[in-house]
Amino acid sequence: MLKLKRLQPHSTVISLSRQLELSGTQPDLYSIGILANCYCHVGCVDFGFSLLAKSLKLGYPFESDLVLFTTLINGLVQNDRLLDASNLLDVAVLKLGIQLDLVTYGTMVKALCKIGDNAGALELLLRMNSSPSGCKPDLFIYATLIDSLCKDKLVSEALNLFSVMKTEGIKPNVFTYTSLIRGMYNLGRKGEAKDGMIDDAQAIMKIMIEQGVVRDVVVYNALLDGYCLCGQMDKARELVDLMVETKCHPDGVTYNTLINGYVKLNRIDKALDILQEMLEHGIAHDIVGYNTLIDGLCKSNRILLARQLFYGMQIDGIKPDVYTYASLLDGLCKNAELNEAVALLREMESNGVAPNIVIYNILIDSLCEAGQFKDAENLVSDLVSKGLVPNHRSYTSMIKGFCKKGLMRDAVKLLHKMNQVGCTPNKRTYNTLIRGFIVNNDMPNALRFRDIMVRMGF
Known part of the structure; x- marks a missing residue:
């Protein structure tokens, strides 16, 4: 049974x-x-x-x-x-x-790593190695712990454990190598011992080749991700070319990683070229690549091209999601095209994509900045009717708008309303209001709300 x-x-x-x-x-x-x-x-x-x-x-x-x-x-x-x-x-x-048995120890090690208790997992591994029972750690236990150490940026400890594993005669697998490579590049991305870590990652790749470890698309993508994280796009490009030469066919993840790497360096035209290259290699476009490009174009103030790509993806058979709309709405708002932004919100709803609080906050912030308080209030009512709850950013944006127009009484009323509806003002809300009083030459109220802020624990 x-x-x-x-x-x-x-x-x-x-x-x-x-x-x-x-x-x-x-x-x-x-x-x-x-x-x-x-x-x-x-x-x-x-x-x-x-x-x-x-x-x-x-x-x-x-x-x-x-x-x-x-x-x-x-x-x-x-x-x-x-x-x-x-x-x-x-x-x-x-x-x-x-x-x-190993199954039980493996279960414990995996569980400890899952909650971030690498020290406990290491202690368990050391206990197994010193036990006279003969139940020694296997590849699964070493690989699980190495991966966990790398994710916590403890790459030196992971490399030490990697050496111990090889000394014990346990041959690393693709998962182990991939964990180390990603760990090294993630550490290098923050500028910590960057050059040395990149050299180590390349050395690991060389070992994989020498030991005959299969270099499949997953391993290549891990190394590619590392190059892109460090902004080494020339080497990333060379690696993709090598994949093609060695008959290890790049997949959607490969090309999306390249697109993301170019966009982060603001090399948008290079990223756009990847879309065409994907088609040449028979790789279908997907929502991830389009979202990355549209977001990059909007942040680079190339709204016209972002719009073209937005409609192009739909012709390509890919339906925009909430992240696509959020990027385009943010771009339109920053270019003061508020009427078109509101129209896009309605289009989004008619296409069956439910706006979230992030979408509403983008529009509320921009409308308040432009002094269109009535439209902003209508949006707040709209989101409440849809079961969404205005958050700190929603209210703080409106308070900021009132302060900018010198409507300090309205700003204070809204602060009180926040307390009434259970959305307790945070430090950003108080700072916005205090700054408003200062700009409007009302130091007594600025000091009064400073004292209230302090009493609230900020």
């Missing part, structure tokens, strides 16, 4: 087990393990612990309960009770001498 996982038979198995016991059938270790597994799946791990006492009562020694301990540890991990899982592991190994 338990093998019919898609039917989720755990509660049924528990019920059947009770019936069997009432009929006088005593469970053996195997059936106790199955029952513990069921309790864990239905979130009743504590009931699973009662089976340890039952096992001992039936005469089964703890030392033979490997499956039961493993099941309970896994169950605690699945139910986010990592401290209990760690304590149970200590009891099983250190106090009872039970030799847990």
Whole structure:
């Protein structure tokens, strides 16, 4: 029954087990393990612990309960009770001498890495290496920990662990190399030991070639992402050409990574060329590439071309999403084309794309900046009618607009309204209001709200 996982038979198995016991059938270790597994799946791990006492009562020694301990540890991990899982592991190994298997250790290491406890995972790995049981860390455990260290920018520690792994005779796989390469480039992007990290990443790539590790599109894309993060677009371009030469066909991720790299350096025309190149290589355009380009064009104040691309993507059969509209709306607003921006909002709704609070805030901010308070208030009412809640930015934009026009009484009323609706003003709201009083030569009120701000804990 338990093998019919898609039917989720755990509660049924528990019920059947009770019936069997009432009929006088005593469970053996195997059936106790199955029952513990069921309790864990239905979130009743504590009931699973009662089976340890039952096992001992039936005469089964703890030392033979490997499956039961493993099941309970896994169950605690699945139910986010990592401290209990760690304590149970200590009891099983250190106090009872039970030799847990790699699956259990792997589960614990993965769980610890997931919550960012790299120190705990490393300690567990060291304990395995020093254990006389012979249960040594495998590739999965090393690779999981190396990946976690790289994501936390602890690249030096990851490289040390990588060396230990090779010393232990464990051959790295593509996932391990990819984690290291991405970690090095992510660290290099922040300017920390950049040149050295890039050299290390290239050295890793050389090792992969020498050891015959398959360099598939995933590995190439990881290295490409690193070049783009560091702004080394010439090397990124060379790598894509190498992929084509070696019959490792670039995919959509490859080209989108290139587009993003060029856009970040404001080399928009180069990014646009990639769209044509994708077609030449039979790679379909997608929403990610279009969104990156439209956002880049808007930020570069090339609104006309952004509009053309916006309609071009629809001709290409790709429906704009909320991110596409947000970029174009922001660009239109910054170019003071507010009527067209509002029209685009209506077009967005008619096309079945629901505006979010970010979209409304872009328009509210621009309308208030232009002194069109009535239109801004209408938008606030509009978003409320759609079930959205105005946030700090919505109200602060309107307060800023009132201050700019010298309408300080309206600005204060809006501040009070924020408190009434449960959107407590933040430090940006208070600073905006205080600055408004100063600009409008009302120092007493500026100081009064300064004192209120301090009392609020800012």
